[in-house]
Amino acid sequence: MPLENFYETYFPFWSVLADADKQLLCENTAEKHFDRSQPVHDNMGCTGLFIVRSGRLRLYMLSEDGKEITLYRLSPGDICMLSASCVLQSVTFDVYVDAEEESDCYHISAAAFGDVSNRYLEVKNYALETAVSRFSDVMWIMQQIVFMSMDKRLAIFLLEETRANGTDSVNMTHETIARHLGTAREVITRMLKHLAADGVIEVTRKGILIADKKKLRSIAY
């Protein structure tokens, strides 16, 4: 599909733009490919917007000593707005983005999008609305971190992973799961052992198989 046709259905504001501005956004869009684990955006500067076409991006916070917390993931059709914080002047915190899987994205330059968003209230609105809707995701993560025990958080994580990948298994190392949840690998390994002993999961060489989803749900919610 030509880019302009894609944007026409993708952006709710497209029809209000002048032809020159449609062209401006199209001309400042590039197709970008990211390998698995490749950085997409760090806290330096304003990288621009990314629309995920295939694969999956991960947004996270990073502490000075390298600790991470995954805030949310972007799937095909999602747009990454926080990597263009210069467009949203009211966003003053740093996030990092990397490709969790091999991913293809459209990249729109921050300058072009910022220019258009400064001239159309509809575009500014779209950018803010997108950012605010992610606010809710982040609050949910925060609520988990602050109020929930790690076993509850692990159960929620496993359920959300299987929901996202459409299978009954989570093929990640304990190290990776620990990084997502901002804890140590040993903590995750110990908890998974407990869950396996209770027959909730099976730990296989490839990863984790959910054996008793009902029981896992009762831990999570």
Next chain:
Amino acid sequence: MPLENFYETYFPFWSVLADADKQLLCENTAEKHFDRSQPVHDNMGCTGLFIVRSGRLRLYMLSEDGKEITLYRLSPGDICMLSASCVLQSVTFDVYVDAEEESDCYHISAAAFGDVSNRYLEVKNYALETAVSRFSDVMWIMQQIVFMSMDKRLAIFLLEETRANGTDSVNMTHETIARHLGTAREVITRMLKHLAADGVIEVTRKGILIADKKKLRSIAY
């Protein structure tokens, strides 16, 4: 000052409103007084907007078992937008608001503001922009919770409190400080003892006196 004059300088979108809509907002504004600790908004429904005229409001999350985390405070001139989550459809999380001090506010009904914001992009923009700017405050709290040790968080809390109240002391019980930081009173009492032993603070009957601000800052940052 008559309400309309206040709104004219307060709201950046005021001049674009039709006279009937200006009137609508003014007619749906009420002066509300809150006693210290009085609830302003809970997670039930859409309470409306509050503009703080005097005093201080506190926004917080609440867990099922009554644990709290203070997200941010609203001082005179600030507006509370998250208590009108029905205006911002993309906000799907619950916050609680109470008066931290005796406070006077203007209250605007959610229905009236929502109606106007649906008809003026400028108003919708203002509401979203306000919400997004608070997103940054929340991320800062989250960063502290996830990445910082409790002694660092306590130091930051004491410094921010003295900055907010313009003195060198924090007149709160250990219980109250613990509630703000989402921990147990015992943890705070133990840490304050350590800080007192190091000469950083003095624990008096009225509260906590910062004795060595430089040292406290070196713990915090």
